[in-house]
Amino acid sequence: MRSIVPEQFRRREFLIAALLTVLLWAVALLLWCARDLVSGTVFPWPYKRLLIETFVLGMVFSAVLAAAIGLCRRLPRQAMVAVAAVAAIGIALLHGFIDAQSIAAINVELRLPPTPLIEIFYRGLMPFVLIYGLYATALGLMLSEMTVRESERRLVEARHATQQAQLAALRFQLNPHFLFNTLNAISSLIVTRRNEEAERMTMKLSEFLRLSLEADPDAEVMLDEELGNTQSYLEIEAVRFGDRLKTEFECPAELLGAWVPSFLLQPLVENSVKYAVAPSRKPVLLSVRASAAQGTLRLVVEDSGRQGVGLAPATGTGLGLDNVRKRLAAFYGAQASVEAQAKGRGFAVQLALPLRYARMQQAAE
């Protein structure tokens, strides 16, 4: 049977049990010696030998008891307590009996008046019951506390893993329509022998693909970089859509060093392209603006029209907005917010997140 307890965890259990055993028996030994040490009378040798024997035997029996408790730790709590109690009392009785026999032998050896074995047994039993009882209780408590801590640790790990997975799932995912339409456009430039344009577009696409493949979903980047990514994406879309897409970026220089989650804006600009630019026959202005107030960074992605030809303005945002909302929550909790609203014919999304700056040397890089 394979144990589900990790190796490292079992080593720690063993160490704790060993330490507890030595400590308990050392204290017991000290207490047994105490009366004689205080009264100043020197022990006869057989008693010293008996104490050493008791100490060694105590260790052995403790190890047996620890093993019994360790073995039944997977049982339900009540069963474990019952097993531990029975084992502790049994071992205490056994050790007490052996001890009584030894004392009887010593009595004979020292020619003391004979005492019935059963009386010696009764008189000496109580310390053993107490010692083993205490030992079993302490060990049981420690083990169960360790189990609790272990499961808590695992819970924390599981939560962390879940969050990582969520962030990974929420990361920017390359839109296949975008990719194939762009390849189609590049191919078109090639077959119509516009090599330089094809080359420029290939470079833009590679740059964008590289950025998106390298992007770490749970990392933050400087706003400068984030706006750069958004810009290279929009430049590619501008080649595809021709004069139907106009873009505008607005960001105060001092905010370029602020931290934002990587590719945070991507789903929003993709939405605008999908729901505003693609369905429109007229030019659409897509603007990205950054501003700051009272320690909060505000990012706005706005488009000037969602008027499909002959259709009502589309307000669809797909999964993009939900994705951005979840990602901001994962990063900043309640400190971040997302607001989306129709504006005239267009649509605007405003993100608010804590304003934090990258360190100066990083900003300078």
Add this chain to the structure above:
Amino acid sequence: MMRVLLVDDEPLAIERMQVALATIPDIEVIGTASDGIEAGEKIVALRPDLVFLDVQMPGLSGIELAQSLAQTPERPEIVFITAFNRFAIEAFEVEAVDYLLKPVSFDRLRIAVERVRRRRELLDADGRAAELDAVVAALRGDEEGEPEPGQAFDNGIWVPCRQGSVRVPVETIDRIEAARDYVLLNTPIKSYILRAKMTELERRLDPKVMVRIHRSHMVRLGAVTGIERPGKGSLRLVLSDGANLQVGPNYQDQVVRALRL
């Protein structure tokens, strides 16, 4: 001369199609449109024989346009073009001669045009396309003999369509392409999209007629017109519709056996 209308909202995509179609003889591009509404108007005004229709467009999407055309008499043949996931079209149950993916290779485009040509040649007086496959089957049936009664394999595949279902006889199918949960049954005059698994089809079809050559391809042995060995043990099949398909390494033995190479 086949008169063609190109419909795509991206100027570069239109230009590419113009260049590609210029390499095919007897084709004339009579117009272009950049959205569904403009396309609808031009179809009425110019009466093209064939429309290459982008699926994602402003206004009326390619699918909506095709649906609105379905009832019109003398409806032009439609070839859908999409950047990704052509099988999504199946959900709309719009009939089309072919489904192409961007960027469309020039060879693939030629196959699509050929298919439209054949279809138009076979078109009967009423313009009823549904019977065409039966005509093809009858022609093929003369060559290959009727299937023996009581055989364990299917000799036709039922495909859902707008009006219900049509039975596509196996002998009309040149090749079957697969992608995820969908298969495309390619006949000389039309493609049918069907939700099915390749392994399931392979089990249902007679391996003496239709053989699996690749994870995502099956071909009818009668449609194989040539083989190519580009070297290093690789094998390609040339089909009657002009398709040139790679044989997967795991399927080489069974293809060699089936074709008695």
